[in-house]
Amino acid sequence: MIHIWHEDSTNSATTQFWNFLKNSNIHNILINADIRGFNSNKNLSDYISTYTFDNNDIYHVFIDKVSDNQKALKYYVDIKRNVSVYKNVIVHNLLCFEYLILRFKYFVEWTKPTKDNQLYNSCEIIRKQFIASIDNKEAWIKKNDIVDFIVRRYNIDTSKNNWQRELQFVSSENIATVLLNTMTNGGTIDFGVSKTRLGVCWQCNCCIKYNVSVIGNKKCRIYKYNKQTLDKAKNLWNNTYAKNISKYLDK
Amino acid sequence: MLKQYKTSGNGVDFDLIFHDALTIINGESGVGKTVLFKALENDSILGNLDAICLNYDDITSGIIDITLKSAQNKIIIIDNADIILTDEQRFRISTDQDNQYIIFAHSIQGMHPSEKSIAELLVKNNKGKLNYVLL
Numbered sequence: 001m002i003h004i005w006h007e008d009s010t011n012s013a014t015t016q017f018w019n020f021l022k023n024s025n026i027h028n029i030l031i032n033a034d035i036r037g038f039n040s041n042k043n044l045s046d047y048i049s050t051y052t053f054d055n056n057d058i059y060h061v062f063i064d065k066v067s068d069n070q071k072a073l074k075y076y077v078d079i080k081r082n083v084s085v086y087k088n089v090i091v092h093n094l095l096c097f098e099y100l101i102l103r104f105k106y107f108v109e110w111t112k113p114t115k116d117n118q119l120y121n122s123c124e125i126i127r128k129q130f131i132a133s134i135d136n137k138e139a140w141i142k143k144n145d146i147v148d149f150i151v152r153r154y155n156i157d158t159s160k161n162n163w164q165r166e167l168q169f170v171s172s173e174n175i176a177t178v179l180l181n182t183m184t185n186g187g188t189i190d191f192g193v194s195k196t197r198l199g200v201c202w203q204c205n206c207c208i209k210y211n212v213s214v215i216g217n218k219k220c221r222i223y224k225y226n227k228q229t230l231d232k233a234k235n236l237w238n239n240t241y242a243k244n245i246s247k248y249l250d251k
Numbered sequence: 252m253l254k255q256y257k258t259s260g261n262g263v264d265f266d267l268i269f270h271d272a273l274t275i276i277n278g279e280s281g282v283g284k285t286v287l288f289k290a291l292e293n294d295s296i297l298g299n300l301d302a303i304c305l306n307y308d309d310i311t312s313g314i315i316d317i318t319l320k321s322a323q324n325k326i327i328i329i330d331n332a333d334i335i336l337t338d339e340q341r342f343r344i345s346t347d348q349d350n351q352y353i354i355f356a357h358s359i360q361g362m363h364p365s366e367k368s369i370a371e372l373l374v375k376n377n378k379g380k381l382n383y384v385l386l
Binding site: 065067068070073076077080133137138139140141142147162164165167168 | 271273338339341342345346348358359360361362363364365366367368369384385386
């Protein structure tokens with residue numbers, strides 16, 4: 001049996017994502033998987049610190065690996081230390097769930113609005129730069145375009161003395177969240193992803209007819225792909241970080 | 252960029268590897284961070300290491316600000332950064348593309364380190380090295 005434990009809430013988009021893959025029966029490894037959200041990185045860290053791991057199971061731990069957030073960093077390092085003696089406990093190398101979605105190979109193909117959208121297009125430039133900086137383990141703060149984006153997004157007045165102080169509290173996870181929200185929540189598109197919502201378009205059959213909704217009056221923008229639920233699950237499994245768990249075969 | 256440096260102090264041989272232009276060194280109290288800073292400072296004074304070392308004694312002189320604003324292609328080593336750096340100075344360090352920083356600090360706040368920047372000092376059997384916890 002495998003366990004997929006993450007720091008987000010029990011009804012989070014993260015839980016919905018993993019449950020969607022599990023319920024789509026796309027890989028044997030996910031059958032009977034124990035998918036559990038712990039509601040915070042502290043809860044997850046505390047639980048793991050006293051947990052007795054079963055040698056017959058494999059544990060996949062998803063805790064945000066955020067190098068520029070002191071608190072998150074502490075919990076990540078604590079968990080890594082606590083499980084270092086267990087070969088069957090894998091602490092995954094992932095910034096956060098939002099990054100997993102942003103990094104999805106077909107993210108733009110699926111979520112791009114059909115009409116030209118200046119906001120989406122400008123975010124797409126930032127998304128590419130951000131992914132490059134995370135993948136190359138570089139600090140986003142050195143990318144002027146990303147800094148400009150954050151300054152605009154948080155309406156930071158750079159003419160003020162000490163405006164940099166406001167940037168202190170922006171971490172790479174915040175940027176992933178802001179980018180994903182901005183790129184998926186605009187307009188009528190229902191690929192919206194928030195902390196507690198994985199939009200229905202990620203998980204349902206595409207509209208068969210143009211502008212016919214998958215759940216009522218929402219317009220699905222990838223109608224032209226006419227993807228069915230199972231196609232979507234396979235795409236998400238094969239083209240996101242999720243598939244990495246299959247490297248560690250269940251016993 | 253300085254990628255490796257060897258030095259010694261108080262009977263400990265340090266073999267330091269750097270992966271980024273910003274390295275923030277943490278470590279448990281008493282592990283030898285102050286010893287390492289002193290060793291680097293001594294090497295700098297002796298001319299063995301081309302670096303500017305800043306610590307608590309430099310707060311009032313204004314040298315920290317002057318250094319951060321004017322240094323080019325330098326290695327800047329800062330002890331007790333939690334106490335001596337202002338928010339503005341932290342931001343300057345995090346965005347500086349011209350210099351290399353080796354910073355002793357418990358907190359990363361305001362310096363936006365990458366995964367390659369975060370190191371802890373480990374000393375065992377009088378051998379000291381940097382362990383990169385996120386790599």
